[in-house]
Amino acid sequence: MKGKTLKYIILLATVSIAGVFLIQFAFIRYSYQLSEKQFTESASVALKEVAWQIMLATGTTSNFESITPVEMISDNTYLVNVGVLFDKELLMNNLEEQLKKHDIYYGFEFALFNPQEEQMEEGTLVTATGDVLTSAYSFPTNEDYTYYFAIHFADRKAYFSSRLSIWYFMTGLLVLVVFFFGYTLSVIIRQRQLSEVQKSFINNLTHELKTPISSIALSAKVLTEENITETPARLHQYARIIQDQNARLMKNVEKVLNLASLEKSRIKLNREVIELKSFIDKNCELFRQSDNGQKLHIEINFDELNPTISADKFHFANLLSNILENAVKYCETTPQMVITLTRSKKQWVLSFADNGIGIPKEYRKKIFRKFYRVPTGNVHNVKGFGLGLDYVYKIVKAHHWKIHVSENPTGGSIFTIIISA
Incomplete structure (x- = not known):
C-alpha cells in the first residue's frame, strides 16, 4: 500500500468516524430533550389528576375549571393549586398512585402550604423504595394560592x-x-x-x-x-x-x-565486580588494535575515579565496542572520543563524546530501535544494519541502567550511560 493511499484512507476514516459521532450525539441530544418534554408532560398530567382526585374526595370538583391546577416553577419543581382544604395523607396516597400510573417510579419531595402560618409545612421525602423521610428542601410559595402543595423531583436521572x-x-x-x-x-x-x-x-x-x-x-x-x-x-x-x-x-x-x-530469549547476564577505569582502558586498547580503532583518538578523563561496578564483562565490552565503532563510522574528519566519568548522587555518569556528524534531535529517540538508521541520502554511505545501538540499549536495559544521547557543543554527539552505584 502506497503512502498517499494510506494517508487518504486514514483521512477518510477519520472524517467518517467524526461524522458518525456527530450524528450519534445529535440523536442523544434530541432523545434527551424529547425525554425531558415527556417527563414534564407526564408530571403535569399526573399532578393535575392528583388535584382532581382531591377535589373529587372533598366534593368540590365544580371549582376545577376556574383554577389553574399546575404551575411549573422549574424543570423539577411544581406548585399544584387545589383550591380546597385537604390533608397530607390523602395527598400522599394520590401522589404515589398517579405518579406510578404515569410511569414516574422515582423519589419525590412534597410539602403542604399552611394558610394560617402563611408558610410551607415540614416537607416529606418519599424515596423510590417507598421509604418516607423528612425533606430538607426549601419549597417555593405563591401568594395567589391559598390551598396548594409543592412537589420537587430531586433526581430525574433514573427517568432519563x-x-x-x-x-x-x-x-x-x-x-x-x-x-x-x-x-x-x-x-x-x-x-x-x-x-x-x-x-x-x-x-x-x-x-x-x-x-x-x-x-x-x-x-x-x-x-x-x-x-x-x-x-x-x-x-x-x-x-x-x-x-x-x-x-x-x-x-x-x-x-x-x-x-x-x-x-x-531474555539476556542472561553473568555479573561480575569490575574496576570501571581499568576495564575501559583495557577495552579501548583492544579497540585501538582493530582497523577502525587505529583511526580513533581516545581521551579518558576519570579524575582519579576508579569505582567498582557489577556488570557482565562480555556484554559490557561489546557495548563499548559498538559506541567506539560508531564514533569512527559516523565521522567525516579524524575521529576523536572523550570518555568522562562523574558522580551524581548514588549514580555514576559515564559519557562518550565524539566529534562525528551528530544526530538531529528528531532522530535521537529512534536510533535505539532495531534496524533503524538515521537517513543519510545514500544507504551505503555508512556500512551497517542498524543493530549496534539496539544491542547497546538492550544491554543497558538488562543491567537496569539508563542511556540517552545529546548534542556535543563542539560538534558530534554525547552518549551518556547512567550506572547505578
Whole structure:
C-alpha cells in the first residue's frame, strides 16, 4: 500500500468516524430533550389528576375549571393549586398512585402550604423504595394560592437513563468499534513501517554480505593461477584480502546471530565486580588494535575515579565496542572520543563524546530501535544494519541502567550511560 493511499484512507476514516459521532450525539441530544418534554408532560398530567382526585374526595370538583391546577416553577419543581382544604395523607396516597400510573417510579419531595402560618409545612421525602423521610428542601410559595402543595423531583436521572439506555448502549458499542478500528489501523501502520525497515535491513545485509564474498571469490580466483607462486608479494596481498574479508564476513554474520539470540530469549547476564577505569582502558586498547580503532583518538578523563561496578564483562565490552565503532563510522574528519566519568548522587555518569556528524534531535529517540538508521541520502554511505545501538540499549536495559544521547557543543554527539552505584 502506497503512502498517499494510506494517508487518504486514514483521512477518510477519520472524517467518517467524526461524522458518525456527530450524528450519534445529535440523536442523544434530541432523545434527551424529547425525554425531558415527556417527563414534564407526564408530571403535569399526573399532578393535575392528583388535584382532581382531591377535589373529587372533598366534593368540590365544580371549582376545577376556574383554577389553574399546575404551575411549573422549574424543570423539577411544581406548585399544584387545589383550591380546597385537604390533608397530607390523602395527598400522599394520590401522589404515589398517579405518579406510578404515569410511569414516574422515582423519589419525590412534597410539602403542604399552611394558610394560617402563611408558610410551607415540614416537607416529606418519599424515596423510590417507598421509604418516607423528612425533606430538607426549601419549597417555593405563591401568594395567589391559598390551598396548594409543592412537589420537587430531586433526581430525574433514573427517568432519563431508562429512556436513553438504548442510545447509551449504542454509543458505547460505537466507541468500542472505533477503538478496535483505531487499534487495527495502528497495527497496519506499524506493520508497514516494520516492512520498510526490514526491507532496508535486507538491502544492507545483502550488500554487506555480497561485498566480502565477491572479494574472496576474486582473490581465490587469482590464487588459483599457476604462476602466482612466482610473485610472493602478490600472493601475500590476495591472501591478506581473503583474511580481511573473511573477518568482515564473520563479523556481520555474528551481528545477525547475536540479534537472533537476543530475540529468542531474555539476556542472561553473568555479573561480575569490575574496576570501571581499568576495564575501559583495557577495552579501548583492544579497540585501538582493530582497523577502525587505529583511526580513533581516545581521551579518558576519570579524575582519579576508579569505582567498582557489577556488570557482565562480555556484554559490557561489546557495548563499548559498538559506541567506539560508531564514533569512527559516523565521522567525516579524524575521529576523536572523550570518555568522562562523574558522580551524581548514588549514580555514576559515564559519557562518550565524539566529534562525528551528530544526530538531529528528531532522530535521537529512534536510533535505539532495531534496524533503524538515521537517513543519510545514500544507504551505503555508512556500512551497517542498524543493530549496534539496539544491542547497546538492550544491554543497558538488562543491567537496569539508563542511556540517552545529546548534542556535543563542539560538534558530534554525547552518549551518556547512567550506572547505578
